[in-house]
Amino acid sequence: MHGEQFFFQAVVYLGAAVVAVPVAKRLGFGSVLGYLIAGIVIGPFGLALVGTEGQDVMHFAEFGVVMMLFLIGLELQPTLLWRLRGPILGLGGLQVTITTAALAGLGVAFGLPWQMALACGMILALSSTAIVLQTLNEKGLMKTDGGQGSFAVLLFQDIAVIPMLALLPLLATAGGELAHGPGAGESHGTTWVEGLPAWAQTLAVLGVVVAIVVVGRYLTRPVFRFIARTRLRETFTAAALLLVIGIALLMTRVGLSPALGTFLAGVVLANSEYRHELETNIEPFKGLLLGLFFIAVGASIDFNLIASKPSEVLGLVALLIVVKFVVLFVLGRVFKMGLDQNLLFAFGLAQGGEFAFVLFSFASQNGIIHPEITDTLVAVVALSMALTPLVMLFNAKVLQPRVGTREGLTRKPDAVDQDNPVIIAGFGRFGHIVGRLLLANGVSSTVLDVDSDQVELLRSLGLKVFYGDASRPDLLTAAGAARAKLLVLAIDDPERTLSIVHSAKKHFPELTILARARGRANAYDLMDAGVDHIYRETLDSSLRVGIDSMRLLGFRSHQAYRAARKFRRLDEDSVKELGSMRHDRRAYINRAREMIRDLESVLRADLTGVDHQLDSAWDTDSIRGESSDRAPD
Amino acid sequence: MHPRKKRILILFAHPALEKSRVNRPLAESVTNLDDVTLNDLYESYPDFDIDVPREQALLAGHDIIVFQHPFYWYSTPSIIKEWQDLVLEHGWAYGLGGDALQGKILMNAITTGATEATYCHEGRNHCTMRELLAPIEQTAVLCGMEYLPPFVVHGTHQLTQSEISRHAADFRRTVVALRDATIDLDAARRLDRLNSDLTEVLGD
Numbered sequence: 001m002h003g004e005q006f007f008f009q010a011v012v013y014l015g016a017a018v019v020a021v022p023v024a025k026r027l028g029f030g031s032v033l034g035y036l037i038a039g040i041v042i043g044p045f046g047l048a049l050v051g052t053e054g055q056d057v058m059h060f061a062e063f064g065v066v067m068m069l070f071l072i073g074l075e076l077q078p079t080l081l082w083r084l085r086g087p088i089l090g091l092g093g094l095q096v097t098i099t100t101a102a103l104a105g106l107g108v109a110f111g112l113p114w115q116m117a118l119a120c121g122m123i124l125a126l127s128s129t130a131i132v133l134q135t136l137n138e139k140g141l142m143k144t145d146g147g148q149g150s151f152a153v154l155l156f157q158d159i160a161v162i163p164m165l166a167l168l169p170l171l172a173t174a175g176g177e178l179a180h181g182p183g184a185g186e187s188h189g190t191t192w193v194e195g196l197p198a199w200a201q202t203l204a205v206l207g208v209v210v211a212i213v214v215v216g217r218y219l220t221r222p223v224f225r226f227i228a229r230t231r232l233r234e235t236f237t238a239a240a241l242l243l244v245i246g247i248a249l250l251m252t253r254v255g256l257s258p259a260l261g262t263f264l265a266g267v268v269l270a271n272s273e274y275r276h277e278l279e280t281n282i283e284p285f286k287g288l289l290l291g292l293f294f295i296a297v298g299a300s301i302d303f304n305l306i307a308s309k310p311s312e313v314l315g316l317v318a319l320l321i322v323v324k325f326v327v328l329f330v331l332g333r334v335f336k337m338g339l340d341q342n343l344l345f346a347f348g349l350a351q352g353g354e355f356a357f358v359l360f361s362f363a364s365q366n367g368i369i370h371p372e373i374t375d376t377l378v379a380v381v382a383l384s385m386a387l388t389p390l391v392m393l394f395n396a397k398v399l400q401p402r403v404g405t406r407e408g409l410t411r412k413p414d415a416v417d418q419d420n421p422v423i424i425a426g427f428g429r430f431g432h433i434v435g436r437l438l439l440a441n442g443v444s445s446t447v448l449d450v451d452s453d454q455v456e457l458l459r460s461l462g463l464k465v466f467y468g469d470a471s472r473p474d475l476l477t478a479a480g481a482a483r484a485k486l487l488v489l490a491i492d493d494p495e496r497t498l499s500i501v502h503s504a505k506k507h508f509p510e511l512t513i514l515a516r517a518r519g520r521a522n523a524y525d526l527m528d529a530g531v532d533h534i535y536r537e538t539l540d541s542s543l544r545v546g547i548d549s550m551r552l553l554g555f556r557s558h559q560a561y562r563a564a565r566k567f568r569r570l571d572e573d574s575v576k577e578l579g580s581m582r583h584d585r586r587a588y589i590n591r592a593r594e595m596i597r598d599l600e601s602v603l604r605a606d607l608t609g610v611d612h613q614l615d616s617a618w619d620t621d622s623i624r625g626e627s628s629d630r631a632p633d
Numbered sequence: 634m635h636p637r638k639k640r641i642l643i644l645f646a647h648p649a650l651e652k653s654r655v656n657r658p659l660a661e662s663v664t665n666l667d668d669v670t671l672n673d674l675y676e677s678y679p680d681f682d683i684d685v686p687r688e689q690a691l692l693a694g695h696d697i698i699v700f701q702h703p704f705y706w707y708s709t710p711s712i713i714k715e716w717q718d719l720v721l722e723h724g725w726a727y728g729l730g731g732d733a734l735q736g737k738i739l740m741n742a743i744t745t746g747a748t749e750a751t752y753c754h755e756g757r758n759h760c761t762m763r764e765l766l767a768p769i770e771q772t773a774v775l776c777g778m779e780y781l782p783p784f785v786v787h788g789t790h791q792l793t794q795s796e797i798s799r800h801a802a803d804f805r806r807t808v809v810a811l812r813d814a815t816i817d818l819d820a821a822r823r824l825d826r827l828n829s830d831l832t833e834v835l836g837d
Contacts, residue, residue, distance in 0.1 A: 565680070623723050
């Protein structure tokens with residue numbers, strides 16, 4: 001009954017997430033803590049709904065981290081990454097070396113042989129990419145100094161895993177078999193490069209990296225375009241997953257971190273028009289897998305072990321957090337972070353990371369560290385991870401209000417390259433005119449369109465156009481709707497326009513919406529949905545045809561023009577008025593009849609020249625009627 | 634006893650405000666003043682489709698009307714002429730029953746590129762400002778309004794930032810004095826240019 005077992009597991013994990021996360025969010029704890037608590041509750045020491053297979057689930061769910069790094073890569077323009085090179089190498093490099101040295105020193109002081117102490121120090125120097133980035137993202141802190149610093153350190157740690165895997169076997173004291181390090185997150189399996197001489201391995205690794213860059217730059221675009229043209233959403237999703245999983249597999253096979261590989265692929269695709277669509281497709285998988293991962297971490301905390309020697313385990317957790325915090329805090333000072341940012345940075349990264357689980361099992365299998373030590377340290381790491389959301393909460397709720405606001409007020413908001421003030425949905429016959437007029441006046445827009453050929457063409461002309469369906473709120477988020485001022489809806493499908501309006505009004509109430517309407521009925525719907533700026537798509541050009549028709553029939557241009565202007569004003573007024581009463585059918589019909597009569601009489605009056613309301617200034621009848629010599633001209 | 638406060642309507646016309654050096658600070662100096670309404674004509678009517686009932690209601694609700702604008706071809710920017718043509722209707726502003734503006738005050742607040750010295754019979758422009766502004770003065774007279782000497786900032790091309798700030802402050806003082814009715818109208822009427830001797834007019 002394998003299938004049933006699987007469904008049971010799925011129900012347990014999904015149920016735990018669905019119950020715990022909204023509760024945690026409501027209580028202001030953030031989703032990570034919710035997942036962790038859910039994991040503890042359903043784990044062997046809670047309801048015991050999941051047993052030791054939680055470990056396997058964790059290894060599987062670690063793929064969420066890989067996806068997260070892909071998404072982070074997508075957000076990171078290569079130029080931005082280049083600007084971060086200082087923090088990555090400096091801050092990250094110093095954090096890893098100093099923390100390793102400090103922890104190894106402590107290990108020696110506790111009486112471990114130096115090799116074992118060094119191995120423990122290296123492994124514990126790593127922090128949890130999953131928890132930190134998820135929390136920072138959720139709170140919108142990624143673009144702050146502290147967030148950028150955290151990201152730089154985590155990225156360096158991801159890279160550092162590779163040399164660590166190579167170094168660890170050299171520290172073996174028990175004579176464990178020397179194996180070439182498999183990629184992180186993949187503690188078993190073989191690589192293609194095993195047994196090759198070192199230079200050939202290096203060459204293979206470089207080759208794969210170059211291949212990812214070249215393929216990402218030149219091959220993905222036509223492939224995605226081809227797929228997008230089928231207009232089948234699931235095909236695109238499949239392609240996106242294929243890309244990420246394929247790269248992860250490839251990287252593992254050459255002995256690199258899959259997270260690093262997908263991150264690289266993400267950076268390469270950061271300028272692609274399919275960026276937002278890729279983000280939107282991968283995002284739910286990433287979220288689910290990461291959630292699963294956090295649950296698995298919660299479920300894997302070994303409370304028996306903790307209960308058997310509580311003071312030792314808790315003491316080690318406190319020691320780990322304090323040492324990491326101090327190193328990070330001092331580095332933050334050296335790198336001139338403000339106090340509020342530095343606290344965020346130091347508290348955020350002061351835990352053990354998910355790589356530790358992999359590396360500890362690798363180390364104990366290879367006889368580098370005694371299994372009883374690794375068991376204890378795995379529990380310590382898991383606990384430190386579980387404590388992170390609480391520590392960050394403490395920082396945000398207790399410490400930041402005392403120190404943060406002072407510097408927070410004087411700091412200017414960070415400028416983000418991608419944040420355009422205008423988002424245009426639909427760049428066809430209608431939207432492109434809006435976009436071009438804005439661009440000609442120095443206003444850039446983020447453009448979303450579902451026609452892949454159109455997108456390709458426009459991008460080849462150097463415009464920033466992205467492929468994607470704006471009726472999905474997550475895509476709007478990816479396009480920067482939270483920071484834009486205007487949303488121009490220029491698509492020609494009234495149903496979709498309305499659904500975008502509904503989701504934009506709900507998720508981004510600050511956005512001003514300018515919507516194209518097909519006709520009156522559609523305009524009413526948009527009014528009901530709360531859109532202030534509504535444009536019936538054919539009104540202006542029909543009026544121009546009307547003006548030219550009048551001129552060709554012998555009317556004076558100015559007269560035809562003024563008549564059209566008047567017509568338009570009355571017509572728009574009538575749309576507004578009728579829109580407000582259209583649900584009362586009888587009132588609507590009566591008023592509509594009345595208004596048509598009004599319009600007719602106004603226009604007729606204009607022609608015969610007796611209407612007072614229209615252009616009485618150029619009407620000399622009243623002056624002629626008054627026998628006065630005081631009138632001008 | 635304090636005289637009643639006046640309500641001031643500034644009809645502001647600058648077709649390219651984004652390029653304005655002097656008119657913008659002048660206008661900004663009087664925004665946010667109580668009882669002063671700044672009506673930005675080019676902003677309200679980019680297509681010259683002037684809303685006559687709205688403009689007439691504004692005029693009726695104020696006591697002092699100021700045309701603030703740069704001096705174009707010895708006159709106002711075109712939208713003010715359009716505004717006059719449309720808003721000052723026969724039977725409303727003048728003519729039989731046309732007494733809506735009776736007793737109000739009209740004046741100009743003008744900037745010119747050329748220096749004051751050029752605006753005289755011997756100068757390059759051959760006419761004084763008051764001669765050139767005769768059509769507006771006569772418009773005021775026909776509508777039963779009193780026309781006050783203009784507030785003029787001459788030689789705008791040569792003005793330094795600090796001089797511009799000084800003119801803006803002067804304009805604000807003038808508008809405030811008009812509003813609070815603390816201005817010496819008799820002294821003002823004797824001047825060619827209202828801001829040629831503000832100490833005298835404002836009595837400070």
